[in-house]
Amino acid sequence: MIHAAAKRGSAFLLPRRSCALDSLSFQLQQWRGIRVKVLNNNLDQALALMQRKMQSSGIERMIKNEQICHIKNSEKRVLAKKNLERKIRSQDLARKLKAILVQKVSVLQLMDDEQSSLSSN
Structure with missing residues (x-):
């Protein structure tokens, strides 16, 4: 999925994990999502950019705070x-x-x- 998006040079979203909470997934669905363009088939750069965007938007912190895991x-x-x-x-x-x-x-x-x-x- 990610490789096909990289080849086309289009944007892709972070795939949802199956162990996400119902309330957390509801909150994430309300957001528009984080879109990152893959330029020149450089997937590493796009993933780094996506990680920076996630950290700055607070999604990462929210996911970490809402985890069910022990x-x-x-x-x-x-x-x-x-x-x-x-x-x-x-x-x-x-x-x-x-x-x-x-x-x-x-x-x-x-x-x-x-x-x-x-x-x-």
């Missing part, structure tokens, strides 16, 4: 640790940004107070 406990621990690290990093960044904003606001208030005191004299 996830080992070690994988669950690794994922939980990564999520916790991401959450902590996000909270630290939010704290730093808040401190910067508070500092800027206080500086602006001091400048306004100085200007108002100078204009009243």
Whole structure:
């Protein structure tokens, strides 16, 4: 199927896997799909482009999140640790940004107070 599309130089879609979830396949059917043109019979380049498009569109992440397959406990621990690290990093960044904003606001208030005191004299 893919080779025939490569020979014609036409676009092709990623074939659906038979183990896809019903809800996942319904969501994917609502999308238009990812189309990649095969130029000069260069199938490797077309597959690389398709993979990049899948990653950027979020299909890959959605498929990975919606899988039914068993996830080992070690994988669950690794994922939980990564999520916790991401959450902590996000909270630290939010704290730093808040401190910067508070500092800027206080500086602006001091400048306004100085200007108002100078204009009243």
